[in-house]
Amino acid sequence: MQQKRNKCGDHIPAFLCPESGTCFDRLIPSCGHFHLRPLQLDTDVPFIHEWVNKPYAVYWQLQNSTVEKVRNMYSDLIGTEHIQPFMGFYNDKPAFLVEFYWAFKDRIGEYYDVQTGDYGFHILMAPADTPVRNFSWNVFTVLMDFMFSEEKVERLIVEPDARNEKIHLLNKRAGFRYHHLINLPEKTAHLAFCTREQYITALERERQLQAAGTI
Template sequence: MDLQLPAEFLALFAGGTGYLLDQLHTWGPVLTPVGSFQLQPARIEEDLPLIHRWMNDPAVAPFWELAGPRNRTEDHLRAQLDGDGRSVPCLGVLDGTPMSYWEIYRADLDPLARHYPARPHDTGIHVLVGAATDRGRGLGSGLLRAVADLVLDRRPACARVVAEPDLRNTPSVAAFLSAGFRFADEVDLPGKRAALMIRDRVLRDVL
């Protein structure tokens, strides 16, 4: 069962979609050690074929569970794009080339909040590095650090960035650790046992 935001709450913020994640579409590019990187909110018509192909990669499918016909991926994207703005699907664009898929979401407003001691404005990250050639060479951890810092810079009310990779996905867990996240707990979520990873604002210059 999803967490529902009261209509009167959303009515306080005309254009509540932008409010919940501090106008993510305006965040712009950041310079990283591997190039200029930007989160670009996904567009169904332009981006669905690429995201669908990535979701059908055998290395990705067991963890995202979106392999299969194109409409399965489309429904997943539309549920976010047509929702209240608590989750924004994005392409990660590196030096002008789309190379990863991201979901930036309000963890405190997500069902995940039932499974850990959530705090107001906790912001979550899901990530998929698209090309096999981009995996396993430190690129993912570098971009995870950059995106987590981008969230903290653009969302001043957010004190923590969280993630919940599948414990079986050891390369993903390792990437989060290398990106300055700390392992906080193991949590049982629908369909998986996850590693709760947290990047704290107060520790961002330490880890």
């Protein structure tokens, strides 16, 4: 991780501080180069606007949105101290959007016994022109490696729409354990959590399956 001084102070992870200029690079030999950087409105909003209006992005709940609406939304998120959107690149091309957040300050903390070390994320993939084997899995590991590289992050939380079967499979593959359903204003969601130890165990299981030629 290429990380500059945290200008927001040491009480929050640098990836939640847009002034820090935190970015992350990872090369996965079997797949390609991944890069993360804080979202830039002028550069990134046109891509995001296109993605959220695609049918597959229905769970992002921005269908039929205008460019202005998308820009205003992400301008507000950038200005929210406990949330920071990042743009993800694959081989130098925009490939996914991720919103990192501190659960302790987020509304989600009203739905469970939140801990100060809980951090979450929402992810949206770009439409794939040419499918890449295990691409979503590799993106997931990049995000989790990035977050767990920060010592303040003790546990990751996700709250996916209960109907989104694809993301449930990916979450469980990465070590998330599902707890219970919650009723948010816009959706019924599963609460799931993953510690460093659970993630490390999941990665080891993946290595064993690859070695056996199962995946």
